[in-house]
Amino acid sequence: MAEQQLKYKDLTDKIIKCAIEVHKKLGPGFVERIYEEALTLLLRRNNIQCARQKEIRINFDNRLIGVQKVDLIIENKVIIELKSVSEINNIHKAQLLSYLKAAEKEVGLILNFAKPVLEIKRIVN
Numbered sequence: 001m002a003e004q005q006l007k008y009k010d011l012t013d014k015i016i017k018c019a020i021e022v023h024k025k026l027g028p029g030f031v032e033r034i035y036e037e038a039l040t041l042l043l044r045r046n047n048i049q050c051a052r053q054k055e056i057r058i059n060f061d062n063r064l065i066g067v068q069k070v071d072l073i074i075e076n077k078v079i080i081e082l083k084s085v086s087e088i089n090n091i092h093k094a095q096l097l098s099y100l101k102a103a104e105k106e107v108g109l110i111l112n113f114a115k116p117v118l119e120i121k122r123i124v125n
Contacts, residue, residue: 015080050073050080087112107122
């Protein structure tokens with residue numbers, strides 16, 4: 001289990017470093033799309049590949065029942081869910097875990113920019 005918790009640690013460390021820089025420069029108080037734009041710019045400046053608002057297919061009983069957009073997918077490995085909320089709660093965690101399962105990814109980060117210090121939760125599928 002510990003090995004799974006550390007999967008893509010180097011990559012998630014780089015993502016978190018960029019997110020902290022965005023938070024330091026912008027501070028709390030903006031809507032999620034502002035942080036998404038700034039984080040995307042910074043990730044790309046650091047040569048980290050990211051896809052924004054990528055659609056993932058949701059299947060049920062081997063049938064496509066819909067699509068869901070995720071905020072960011074980094075290096076086709078890590079899903080990022082951006083928040084600007086008072087607290088990260090269990091619903092946010094369940095949401096990201098569902099995205100990870102649907103996209104067949106193992107690691108995700110919830111980044112909450114609404115607090116004085118960036119709030120980070122790592123979710124492993």
